[in-house]
Amino acid sequence: MSSGIEGLDEALNGGYIRGRSVLVAGGPGTGKSIMSWHFLYDGIEKGESGILLSLDQSEDMIRSDMRRFGWDDETAVNSKLLTILAGSIRVVPQESGYEYLIAFDQSFLAEQPLTIPRLADMILRRAAESKAKRIVIDGLGPLLELAGNSFEIRQLIYAFIRDLTTDDTTVFLTHELRTIPGAVNDEMPFFISDGVIRLEMTYAQGDFIRTMRVVKMRGTDHVMRPIIFKITDKGIVAFPKTRLPD
């Protein structure tokens, strides 16, 4: 499946693989969200609907950012080719410890305390309703934070990702790599995903150059070297033939 990014498909030997999951990991501002929107809009242009779950940006923010890159969010949402589920995690103090709730922008979901299995159910239901073939979870971080050190909840999150990935549904995950000391740095998402792409910023010749590196892509050949890319007002453009300066 095309990544929707000029220059990237050839480096991936054709693109992402249908029915598999791909994880894009990188630090803040490295382009993870924009990369996920390219994938969604590539589908939308082909009449293939998608779902975007974000737990760290409001729907309004997401849509206005999309618009700035030239994507027509209005038509995509109205035609149901794009469903945005934007929510946030709320911590509610209880007598013994805390209860974590996932509250969504859409008022009809706001009152419902959501647990991981309920969240998975909800996404699968919405995916079935809109026949979504592309599911984007932009930011595994809040979900992993919710799980804290609980092995059980982490297992539920991984089961949730596996449940979403079916024969003709492709799952695109983003994962923020944290450098904060003491942050839960879980490598499990890298192992459970079929593909992993790392977004990096490399300092060369007095400036930072954006690169992406395909760490793995089960089921296909791909280039190993860092691929230089730029973020422009049309989104991401990759330059697979250009080499990093030594």
Ligand SMILES: Nc1ncnc2c1ncn2[C@@H]1O[C@H](COP(=O)(O)OP(=O)(O)OP(=O)(O)O)[C@@H](O)[C@H]1O
């Ligand atoms: N029009 C533009 N031209 C060039 N660069 C841009 C433009 N718009 C945004 N950017 C760059 O894109 C970055 C945001 O990309 P994106 O939101 O995809 O990052 P992210 O990896 O999802 O970040 P976060 O971890 O905060 O969610 C900005 O920090 C900025 O550097």
Ligand SMILES: [Mg+2]
């Ligand atoms: Mg983001």
